[in-house]
Structure formats: structure tokens, C-alpha cells
Amino acid sequence: MLRRFWHCLFPMSDLGDTPRPFRLLGENIVVWKDAEGAPHAVQDRCPHKTAKLSLGYLQNGDIICPYHGWAFDGDGLCTLIPQELAPRERRVHVRAYHCAERYGQVWVCLDEPALDIPEVEPFNDPSFRQVFEFSEDWACSPLRIMENEFDAAHLSFVHATSFGNTDPIPALPAIEVLDDGFIARSQPAVRNPESMRSAIHMTSATTVRTTTGRYYVPFFRVTEIAYPNGLKNILVTALTPIDDRNTRFNQFVLRNDTEEQVSTAQVIAFDRKVTLEDKLILESTDPDVPLDASEDDEEHMASDRPGLLMRKKIRAFCDELRKAGDLGALLEVRLAGE
Ligand code: FES
Ligand SMILES: [Fe+2]
Structure with missing residues (x-):
């Protein structure tokens, strides 16, 4: 698929x-x-x-x-x-x-594309600049990484030393389900430690991130993080399966500030720290992710909903493409018989 x-x-x-x-x-x-x-x-x-x-x-x-x-x-x-x-x-x-x-x-x-490359609208907006962050290999399933991008409960643990706040009960996103994915909207309160302040040009000790995360089947997301000072930091992440156990992690950001305000190096350093916190944990997870709830041997909680929706969406595409494939094969048999 x-x-x-x-x-x-x-x-x-x-x-x-x-x-x-x-x-x-x-x-x-x-x-x-x-x-x-x-x-x-x-x-x-x-x-x-x-x-x-x-x-x-x-x-x-x-x-x-x-x-x-x-x-x-x-x-x-x-x-x-x-x-x-x-x-x-x-x-x-x-x-x-x-x-x-x-x-x-x-x-x-590798085959006939089922969908187009997703449209990232702000890419064509001249008020945004593009900063390439990483293109590197992780020993992890792309779906685990993508689920983590929408996992509100890990912030207080995995990112406890960066921006995660101390309240373990996460703000759950409102989710709008679409044909090829979903949009998750939330407003998590986060810490703004000194080391991270210059990257978002805010000096307060805490802030609120107005987050709009768009997930696209199978492993693409565009997450806009808007800060109260008007800064928008849009994370564009494309996860590419190398094989059953490894993923090429590609990420760039679009920002509506300037190089003079925050340098490319600062932008990368900000996300680098956070991403490495995720990497350590994610590479310890199983490479296989059960898509079928009946084969599922993982326990879930409310904040896992976006991840479970991804599994459902991917499974639906598998079924649809398989059906289309079966139909194609059936037609070939019929045509050959005629
Ligand atoms: S030209 Fe001989 S192996 Fe490619
Ligand atoms: Fe994270």
C-alpha cells in the first residue's frame, strides 16, 4: 500500500x-x-x-x-x-x-500515486521563510513518530526539561476528520524556559501555543503553532519508511519572522533539542504498530485518539487499495478469458 x-x-x-x-x-x-x-x-x-x-x-x-x-x-x-x-x-x-x-x-x-503530494499553502505566502531542519535516519517506525507528533500526554514527561509543563493531564485536541487525515486543534499551556525564549522572541516564563495540526495519510503533517506575540512556526514533517525498522525523518519549518530576528541556526537548535528528547524514547518502541484493533496488544488512553485515528485511516486506505487491486485483477482475468 x-x-x-x-x-x-x-x-x-x-x-x-x-x-x-x-x-x-x-x-x-x-x-x-x-x-x-x-x-x-x-x-x-x-x-x-x-x-x-x-x-x-x-x-x-x-x-x-x-x-x-x-x-x-x-x-x-x-x-x-x-x-x-x-x-x-x-x-x-x-x-x-x-x-x-x-x-x-x-x-x-514507487507505484501509481493514490494521492497527490499534500498542498502546504503557507509555502507560497511571501511573509513566511523556509528553514530546513533535518533529513536524518531514525531506527523507528514512521507511524510511531507521527503518532508522537499528535500525542499531547508526552509533553510533561519527554519534554519535562524543555517546554513541557508539570500537569500530566493534557489539553485534548478538537479533531476534525477528513478523507485523507484529520485536523487537530488545541491550546496547550507550555513552559518557556530561558534557553528557548530567543527562538520565539518572548520573555514570559510560560505561554500558550495555539496549535493546528493537519495529518495526512500515511506519514505527513503540517502543524501550525501560533504564539500570543503573532509568531507562527509551522512544522512540516515528512516521514519516509526506509524499511520495516527505519525511517528518514525530514523536517522544515515555515516562519513569519526574519533571519535578523531569529537566525536559522537558532530555529534549528530549538527544534533539535526537542526532537532529540523524542528520538531517545521513540527508538525504544516496537517497530510494528498494530493497525487492526482486534490484533492490538497495546493499552490506550484518551490522548491516544489522534494516533488511533491514523491507524484507522491507514487501514481504510489499505482496504480500499486492496479492493481496487482485487477488482483490477478480476477484470484482467475476465478480459483474458474473453
Ligand atoms: S553496464 Fe554492465 S552491469 Fe551495468
Ligand atoms: Fe515530542
């Missing part, structure tokens, strides 16, 4: 003049930028003798296999076999994937 979704790999700035390998959903792929600067992704396996294309190099926008020099374009078509003078009747190709640039990041979908 996850092959039918767009996944964010890393910032475009990570693509230089060499090919870059990535492991997506257990599949080895290679990504590169063509002569016009557009990203492309193909299977990291040469159709000749299976060498890794990512060990090769780029020439005129094509990727060149390091073993015998076969060249492939962005659509995966072999454009040159240096050992053969006449072109072949049946073109050789390597499996190519949907690949796009969006929000300054590289996105790949």
Missing part, C-alpha cells in the same frame, strides 16, 4: 553532480538531477549485470553504469550501449519511478 504514496527523501540541495542512493520501502533506488536540474529516480540495479548504478556517474543528464558504461535517461531508457554500434530494436530499460521536486525536496512514488 505504501508504494502508492509519495515519499519525501531529502532536500534537493543534497543532489550534487553525482548519483545518490536511497533505500525506500526496502527497495534500493538511485536519484540524480538531469541537465535541467529535475530529479529522477530509478532502480539501483543495472539491467545488464545488476551493478549498482549509484556507483556510476552522470553525463549529459543521464546516469552511467560504472561496470560497462551503459547510459540511462531519467525515464529509465537505455540511451547508449558503448559496446554496440547499432541501436537495439527493443530498447533496454531500468525500472523508473515517479519523481518530483516539491518544497525544495525530492519526492518519489
Whole structure:
């Protein structure tokens, strides 16, 4: 099912003049930028003798296999076999994937996309600047990380030394359920310790975060945090499954303040501390997350509702796509029989 979704790999700035390998959903792929600067992704396996294309190099926008020099374009078509003078009747190709640039990041979908890349509206608003924060690997399931982003009860424990307040009873969000996810709105009271004050230009010891978190199936969220002084800090997080146990954690923020007010380094440092507090705990959790309540061996509480909704949404998409797949297979059988 996850092959039918767009996944964010890393910032475009990570693509230089060499090919870059990535492991997506257990599949080895290679990504590169063509002569016009557009990203492309193909299977990291040469159709000749299976060498890794990512060990090769780029020439005129094509990727060149390091073993015998076969060249492939962005659509995966072999454009040159240096050992053969006449072109072949049946073109050789390597499996190519949907690949796009969006929000300054590289996105790949391994199969026909079930949905578009989500629209992040403030991205086009000139009053916001974009700050890239991280693109790094966590030994954790993407769903555990996404559930944590909407888990109001962990703040007083995991973030006790940063912004979490001491009241263990969390402010529960109001949730609006949508086709491809949900919106969770809440106003948690948080601490504003000295070390964090400059990043939000507020000097009070506590504050309230007016939080609007949009979750998109399967592992994407846009959370706007509005402070009483008018600052908006929008966290955009794309979690990409590397394999069954590991996740590429991509995050950037959109902010309506300026570099002179709060430097990029300060913005990153603020979220870095908080994120590392989460990482320690999240990497200790089980990689498997039961989607089906009947197989569920976890206990839940009221604040787990957003996470449980994610499981339900993902399960619904699984069922829908499976049904569509079954229908497709059925039609193929019928057509073959006719
Ligand atoms: S293995 Fe790639 S060209 Fe031979
Ligand atoms: Fe957290």
C-alpha cells in the first residue's frame, strides 16, 4: 500500500553532480538531477549485470553504469550501449519511478500515486521563510513518530526539561476528520524556559501555543503553532519508511519572522533539542504498530485518539487499495478469458 504514496527523501540541495542512493520501502533506488536540474529516480540495479548504478556517474543528464558504461535517461531508457554500434530494436530499460521536486525536496512514488503530494499553502505566502531542519535516519517506525507528533500526554514527561509543563493531564485536541487525515486543534499551556525564549522572541516564563495540526495519510503533517506575540512556526514533517525498522525523518519549518530576528541556526537548535528528547524514547518502541484493533496488544488512553485515528485511516486506505487491486485483477482475468 505504501508504494502508492509519495515519499519525501531529502532536500534537493543534497543532489550534487553525482548519483545518490536511497533505500525506500526496502527497495534500493538511485536519484540524480538531469541537465535541467529535475530529479529522477530509478532502480539501483543495472539491467545488464545488476551493478549498482549509484556507483556510476552522470553525463549529459543521464546516469552511467560504472561496470560497462551503459547510459540511462531519467525515464529509465537505455540511451547508449558503448559496446554496440547499432541501436537495439527493443530498447533496454531500468525500472523508473515517479519523481518530483516539491518544497525544495525530492519526492518519489514507487507505484501509481493514490494521492497527490499534500498542498502546504503557507509555502507560497511571501511573509513566511523556509528553514530546513533535518533529513536524518531514525531506527523507528514512521507511524510511531507521527503518532508522537499528535500525542499531547508526552509533553510533561519527554519534554519535562524543555517546554513541557508539570500537569500530566493534557489539553485534548478538537479533531476534525477528513478523507485523507484529520485536523487537530488545541491550546496547550507550555513552559518557556530561558534557553528557548530567543527562538520565539518572548520573555514570559510560560505561554500558550495555539496549535493546528493537519495529518495526512500515511506519514505527513503540517502543524501550525501560533504564539500570543503573532509568531507562527509551522512544522512540516515528512516521514519516509526506509524499511520495516527505519525511517528518514525530514523536517522544515515555515516562519513569519526574519533571519535578523531569529537566525536559522537558532530555529534549528530549538527544534533539535526537542526532537532529540523524542528520538531517545521513540527508538525504544516496537517497530510494528498494530493497525487492526482486534490484533492490538497495546493499552490506550484518551490522548491516544489522534494516533488511533491514523491507524484507522491507514487501514481504510489499505482496504480500499486492496479492493481496487482485487477488482483490477478480476477484470484482467475476465478480459483474458474473453
Ligand atoms: S552491469 Fe551495468 S553496464 Fe554492465
Ligand atoms: Fe515530542
